[in-house]
Amino acid sequence: MKTIKLSELKKIEKRDRLRLLGLRAFLIDNPDKHDQASWAEVSESEFDPDHIDLNFTCGTTACAAGWANVLCGDRFSKEGKVSAWRADPRWHVRYVVDSNGKTHSMGDRARNHLGISKKVAIALFDGSNTRKSVLKALKMLAEGSTDRKVIKYLTTKNPSIVTDPISLTEIQL
Numbered sequence: 001m002k003t004i005k006l007s008e009l010k011k012i013e014k015r016d017r018l019r020l021l022g023l024r025a026f027l028i029d030n031p032d033k034h035d036q037a038s039w040a041e042v043s044e045s046e047f048d049p050d051h052i053d054l055n056f057t058c059g060t061t062a063c064a065a066g067w068a069n070v071l072c073g074d075r076f077s078k079e080g081k082v083s084a085w086r087a088d089p090r091w092h093v094r095y096v097v098d099s100n101g102k103t104h105s106m107g108d109r110a111r112n113h114l115g116i117s118k119k120v121a122i123a124l125f126d127g128s129n130t131r132k133s134v135l136k137a138l139k140m141l142a143e144g145s146t147d148r149k150v151i152k153y154l155t156t157k158n159p160s161i162v163t164d165p166i167s168l169t170e171i172q173l
Contacts, residue, residue: 008146008147008148011116011117011146011147012144012146012147014115014116015114015115015116015141015142016113016114016115017142019068019071019072019113019114019115020114020138020141020142021138021142022071023064023067023068023071023114023138024135024138024139024142026067026071027064027067027131027134027135027138028135031131032061033060033061033062033067034061034062034063034064034067034131034134035061035062035063036063036064036126036127036128036129036130036131036134037063037127037128038061038062038063038066038092038127039062039063039065039066039092039093039094039106039107040060040061040062040063040066040076040092040093040094040106041060041061041062041091041092041093042060042062042076042091042093043060043091044091060076063125063127064110064124064125064134064138065106065107065109065110065111065121065124065125066093066096066106066110068110068113068114069096069104069106069109069110069113070096072113073098073099074096074097074098074099074104074109075096075097076093076095076096076097077093077095077096077097077103078091078093079095079103080093080094080095093106094106096109107121107122107125108121110125114141116141116147117147119147119151120141120147120150120151122161123137123150123151123154123155123161124137124138124141124150124154126154126158126160126161128158128160128161129154129157129158129161130157130158133153133154133157133158136153137150137153137154140153
């Protein structure tokens with residue numbers, strides 16, 4: 001029988017299993033809304049606090065981190081928005097606003113919502129991950145796989161992911 005270090009067990013216990021499974025189910029049910037290459041791409045109407053479109057029929061797409069935040073009640077923020085350079089007015093966004101009006105970086109906020117470590121978040125939210133590998137990693141996390149095993153899976157599927165300590169300080173989550 002393989003043993004798990006106490007430090008790894010504590011990381012696994014911090015995970016929000018229901019949120020991980022909920023995010024996975026949303027991404028499975030809405031493949032057209034999952035774009036791992038962008039934190040989020042939204043229409044101007046998504047910035048209006050009175051606009052409520054729970055089905056996101058306006059064409060909003062986001063990566064796993066973006067949807068984790070929205071599914072937990074956050075809204076996309078205008079702060080730091082960049083034009084998506086399309087015919088229709090669309091914006092790439094990197095921040096979300098919580099119910100108290102506080103702005104958070106997309107990755108850091110999603111990491112906290114899901115209860116995952118920074119290293120796992122960097123590997124999971126990498127924009128070059130395939131949809132299939134993101135879905136598998138979410139399942140692994142919810143089922144209690146160690147951080148090391150999830151990171152190994154993601155970096156095997158996507159060798160461009162960098163999770164060494166020096167890179168961790170350079171990537172804003």
